[in-house]
Amino acid sequence: MRACECGNTNFYAHQVSYHDIIVNGKNVYEEDKGIYESENPYGPYTCTNCDTIYGELSELTGEYDDKASSANDTMVEVDKIGQMINNLKNRHTNLSDQERKIGKEMFTIKRKMLKLKNEYGESLKAFIFRYMYERFGIEDMHDANCSFLIFNKTAQFIKVYRINKDFEYVDDMEKVLKKEKLYGNRASSWFSRTRNFYDLEMRDQLKIFGWTFDDAGKATKTRW
Numbered sequence: 001m002r003a004c005e006c007g008n009t010n011f012y013a014h015q016v017s018y019h020d021i022i023v024n025g026k027n028v029y030e031e032d033k034g035i036y037e038s039e040n041p042y043g044p045y046t047c048t049n050c051d052t053i054y055g056e057l058s059e060l061t062g063e064y065d066d067k068a069s070s071a072n073d074t075m076v077e078v079d080k081i082g083q084m085i086n087n088l089k090n091r092h093t094n095l096s097d098q099e100r101k102i103g104k105e106m107f108t109i110k111r112k113m114l115k116l117k118n119e120y121g122e123s124l125k126a127f128i129f130r131y132m133y134e135r136f137g138i139e140d141m142h143d144a145n146c147s148f149l150i151f152n153k154t155a156q157f158i159k160v161y162r163i164n165k166d167f168e169y170v171d172d173m174e175k176v177l178k179k180e181k182l183y184g185n186r187a188s189s190w191f192s193r194t195r196n197f198y199d200l201e202m203r204d205q206l207k208i209f210g211w212t213f214d215d216a217g218k219a220t221k222t223r224w
Helices: 073-091 096-136 141-145 170-180 195-199 202-208
Strands: 011-014 017-023 029-038 042-047 147-151 157-162 183-186 219-221
Touching: 042 202, 073 096, 096 157, 096 195, 141 147, 170 183
Parallel strands: none
Antiparallel strands: 011 042, 017 029, 147 157, 147 183
């Protein structure tokens, strides 16, 4: 199987999906009711491990390596614990005393693994919220769902527009963006990313969302 140069075989991609959703009286998203049709995935493709970006999967030059290590020390620890569980299973015999001992060890290890996963998830979540607040002033997920980050043609951050505060409807904001030659992306797109994503330059972050830029660094395709 072809893979990223780091050995990873999973990539962030893009896909046009058609959803049934619920909106409020101001045409603001409230709830997703499910996907009823999806088109084929397309690039750019971003490695979930090292954030290398590929235009097409045919550009991959690496080979899958099942010994490739995780970039995150916590997740490496989780993998080790999973191996310990498998080793304990292999030692399991029909002797009742040994079964009880091994069962107790497995239960203890599983609790430790769950704790590590929760700590990893919470620490990354806290980092993302701090990043969004310090850089853009986004206070929480509700604020992110109602907000658009606004950029100029060279991906320089300009301001935040909030639906229900700065504009009543998204259509009203779009008219202003066109007039001022500015571009926007939903703030919620910055959440649920890998840690390495937040070290990228803003232009590279926007490329992951589907923006494209010419050789001069000016946007040729945007979301809004």
